[in-house]
Amino acid sequence: MRKFPIIVLGALILSLCLCGAQADETTLEDGAVYKLTSQYTGMSIAASCFGMSQLAIIAQTESYTGSLNQGWRAHREEDGTFKLENLSAGLYLTLYKNSKKDGATISLSEEKDSLSQRWTLKAYEDGVRIVSASSGKCLQLQDDSRDLKCHVVQNEIGAGISQKWRVT
Numbered sequence: 169m170r171k172f173p174i175i176v177l178g179a180l181i182l183s184l185c186l187c188g189a190q191a192d193e194t195t196l197e198d199g200a201v202y203k204l205t206s207q208y209t210g211m212s213i214a215a216s217c218f219g220m221s222q223l224a225i226i227a228q229t230e231s232y233t234g235s236l237n238q239g240w241r242a243h244r245e246e247d248g249t250f251k252l253e254n255l256s257a258g259l260y261l262t263l264y265k266n267s268k269k270d271g272a273t274i275s276l277s278e279e280k281d282s283l284s285q286r287w288t289l290k291a292y293e294d295g296v297r298i299v300s301a302s303s304g305k306c307l308q309l310q311d312d313s314r315d316l317k318c319h320v321v322q323n324e325i326g327a328g329i330s331q332k333w334r335v336t
Contacts, residue, residue, distance in 0.1 A: 194289040194296060196335065198244040201255065203232045207295050207332035209314050213307075214238040215254050215276055216317060226261065226274045226320040228309055249286035249301045251279070260285045263322060268303045270327070271310070274320040290325075295332030297325060306331050 196202065204213045206228065214237040216227035232238055239255035252261040259276035266284040267273075279285070283302035290297045290306070297306040305322040309330035325331065 194291045194335075196242040196244070196250055196289065198242060198250075200242055202240050202242060202252075202335050203238055204240060204252075204298070205232060205334040205336070206309060206330060207334055208309065208312070208330040211316070212238045213320050215257050215259070216319075226276065228313075228316060228318045228320065230316065245286055247286070247301075249288055251285050252287060253279075261287065263300050263302055266302055267322075268305075270305065270321075270323045272303075272305075272322050274307060274322065289335060292325075296335060297331050298333055298335070299325070307333065 205211065206213070209228065210231055211228045212230070212232045213226055214229045214235065216225045216229075229238060236256035237254065240252040240261070241255060243251040243253060245251065253259070254261070254276055257276055260279050262275050262277040263284040264273040264275045266282065277285075284300075286301035288299050288301060290299050299306045300322055303322060304325075306325050307320055308323040308328045310319040310321045312328045312330040323331065
């Protein structure tokens, strides 16, 4: 089994000095299943539509229940990035239209050879961020909302309080 970078050990996140330096990458196990939980709200993210159109929106749901729509299988790419496949839909976490804009929607779509579906985990002093290999921006709850079904978007690293995730 191949592995790729992560610095999350159970509930412990290793602290790194931000001091203007780039964050360290962390590892996920290729083929392993993970849940993505907001450190800000304690809620998980999942596919919000169960018809599973190719553009299903990713949204915050209740705390992890074990539902397949909250499960994500990691697929390592040759460049060290990874794709996240939703267990319920069989579709991949995708930066919609490969946008570089703050606030761009995160959706699900069929697998393709595109940076819009490739992600890295970056460990910072204050938590782990899920970063787009395409835009260099990270996942964040829209408007730092605590609301159920709040959409997940991308934003500049450090621009919001809801950018920290537990990937377990």
